[in-house]
Structures are given as structure tokens and as C-alpha cells.
Amino acid sequence: MPRKTISTFSVSEVIHLSPDTFVMHLQGVPPLPEVFAGQFAEVEVPGSPDVFLRRPLSIHAADRERGMLSFYVKTVGKGTRRLSELLPGEKVSVVYPLGNQFTLLNSGKVLLVAGGTGVAPMLMLAQSLKGAGAEPTLLIGGRSASDIHVTEAYHEAAEVLVTTEDGSAGIMGRVTDHPVLKENFDFVRICTCGPDPMMKALAVIAREKHVICEASLENTMACGFGACLCCVVKTTEGHKCVCTEGPVFDTRNLENW
Numbered sequence: 148m149p150r151k152t153i154s155t156f157s158v159s160e161v162i163h164l165s166p167d168t169f170v171m172h173l174q175g176v177p178p179l180p181e182v183f184a185g186q187f188a189e190v191e192v193p194g195s196p197d198v199f200l201r202r203p204l205s206i207h208a209a210d211r212e213r214g215m216l217s218f219y220v221k222t223v224g225k226g227t228r229r230l231s232e233l234l235p236g237e238k239v240s241v242v243y244p245l246g247n248q249f250t251l252l253n254s255g256k257v258l259l260v261a262g263g264t265g266v267a268p269m270l271m272l273a274q275s276l277k278g279a280g281a282e283p284t285l286l287i288g289g290r291s292a293s294d295i296h297v298t299e300a301y302h303e304a305a306e307v308l309v310t311t312e313d314g315s316a317g318i319m320g321r322v323t324d325h326p327v328l329k330e331n332f333d334f335v336r337i338c339t340c341g342p343d344p345m346m347k348a349l350a351v352i353a354r355e356k357h358v359i360c361e362a363s364l365e366n367t368m369a370c371g372f373g374a375c376l377c378c379v380v381k382t383t384e385g386h387k388c389v390c391t392e393g394p395v396f397d398t399r400n401l402e403n404w
């Protein structure tokens with residue numbers, strides 16, 4: 148794994164995809180350290196004296212040679228709201244790359260399942276799997292069409308499938324209702340990121356289909372480097388810190404999954 152660094156980036160652009168979802172593009176000094184799909188960063192919230200702690204965010208895209216790092220973010224509280232308001236040129240301190248990564252298979256069909264901001268690490272994962280020789284399919288679920296933000300880059304990297312609870316895009320229902328998980332299931336692995344109940348349901352399906360399921364957990368974090376223990380998850384080998392030993396876990400190793 149590359150060593151983590153603390154670097155100051157300049158905001159190059161904040162693109163608002165919907166009233167509560169945005170992509171933040173940052174410009175740093177190239178070349179950036181190598182970043183793997185599933186890793187995350189601890190991002191400072193600048194100019195917000197009442198938000199002390201950095202916020203953990205999955206790395207959505209990284210371009211080492213051009214020095215660019217991007218995050219896909221949902222506004223849920225003070226920290227993410229302030230990030231959504233950043234203007235081009237403002238400085239942001241970022242500690243990265245943190246955590247482990249999804250396993251990169253070099254053959255076979257791999258199903259990536261994302262719910263909500265769980266889509267954040269999936270573009271890079273799909274691109275990496277495709278580059279390694281695997282065949283990624285990306286299944287994205289949301290409440291309605293306004294939650295689904297799929298650009299051409301997703302279609303270039305993977306077959307893209309969509310479910311929405313109100314049926315306004317893709318197949319009506321939850322991701323776990325999609326036929327791809329039921330009939331003719333021919334995937335060798337499931338990789339998922341999103342709400343815990345969704346990922347737990349996928350872990351059950353993976354068990355039934357006799358394939359491995361890797362889940363990226365988003366437990367609430369404080370220190371981000373294994374000191375405060377506030378992010379621990381119960382595994383078959385005892386408690387583990389999601390920030391240092393995750394965020395990606397084989398769901399067979401998670402207690403009660």
C-alpha cells in the first residue's frame with residue numbers, strides 16, 4: 148500500500164448534481180500517490196470553526212499525472228454543507244490514501260452494487276476491473292431518477308443497470324429486486340457500497356450463490372487512524388477498525404452479516 152500523505156489541494160470545481168449531491172474536483176501537485184479503488188481520504192472542512200474533525204470520503208476519481216482528486220458527496224450536515232459551498236481556488240487539506248481496497252480480479256463477471264453515495268468508489272472500481280481484464284456490471288439503486296447520476300464514463304467502464312423505488316428510472320424496486328441477482332446469476336463476485344441493510348441483503352444473496360461479497364463500510368469515524376476505536380466493527384476475528392483494517396471487508400468475516 149502507498150504511504151499516506153497530507154497535502155493541500157485547491158478546489159478546481161464543485162459540480163452540483165442535485166440539491167444535496169455534488170462532485171468536488173481538487174487540484175494538487177502531480178504526481179499524486181497511487182490510489183486504489185475502495186480507499187478513502189480524510190478531508191478537512193476549511194473555514195468552518197465548529198467542524199473540527201476531518202470528514203472521511205471515498206476517493207471517487209484520481210488522476211495521478213494531472214494531480215486531480217475527486218469526491219462524490221451527499222450533503223447531510225455541517226461539514227458536507229460547507230464542502231458543497233467551496234469556491235474555485237479555496238484550499239483543502241487532504242490525508243490520503245487511507246484504508247484497504249476492493250480485490251482486483253483479472254477475469255470473470257463482477258457485480259458492483261451501489262446505493263446512495265455508495266456509488267462514490269464504484270467508477271474507479273469498474274475502471275480498474277475492466278483494465279485488469281474482468282467484466283464489471285454496475286447496479287445502482289436510488290429512491291427516484293433524481294438520485295441516479297450516471298455519466299458516459301460509467302457506461303465506458305461497465306454495463307450499467309438501475310433500480311429506483313418509484314420506478315422513475317430503470318427497474319422499479321430495490322437493487323436486491325433486480326433480475327440480475329435472481330435469474331441466470333453468472334457473477335464470480337459481488338462488490339458493494341451503500342446502506343448497511345442493502346449490503347447485508349447482498350451478503351445473504353452472495354452466500355446463496357456461493358460467491359464472495361466485499362462490502363465497503365461507512366462507519367462513523369473520528370480520528371481516522373486507529374486511535375479512537377469509534378469505527379470498530381465486529382468480525383469473526385474480534386473487533387476491527389474500519390479506518391485502518393477496512394473499509395472493505397469480505398462479508399463472510401463480519402459478525403451477523
Ligand SMILES: Cc1cc2nc3c(=O)[nH]c(=O)nc-3n(C[C@H](O)[C@H](O)[C@H](O)COP(=O)(O)OP(=O)(O)OC[C@H]3O[C@@H](n4cnc5c(N)ncnc54)[C@H](O)[C@@H]3O)c2cc1C
Pocket residue numbers: 187198202203204205206218219220221222223224225226227228264267268364365366367368394
Ligand atoms: C470510509 C468512509 C467513506 C465515506 N465516503 C463517503 C462518500 O464518498 N460520499 C459521502 O457523501 N459520504 C461518505 N461517507 C460519509 C461521510 O463521511 C459523512 O456523511 C460525513 O462525515 C458527514 O459529515 P457532516 O459534517 O456533513 O455531517 P454531521 O453533522 O457529522 O452528521 C450529520 C448526519 O449524518 C450522519 N452521519 C455522519 N457520518 C456518517 C457516516 N459515516 N455514515 C452515515 N451517516 C453519517 C450523522 O449521524 C448525522 O445524522 C463516508 C464515510 C466513511 C466512514
Ligand code: FES
Pocket residue numbers: 367368369370371372373374375376377378379388389390391
Ligand atoms: S476512526 Fe478512530 S479508530 Fe477508526
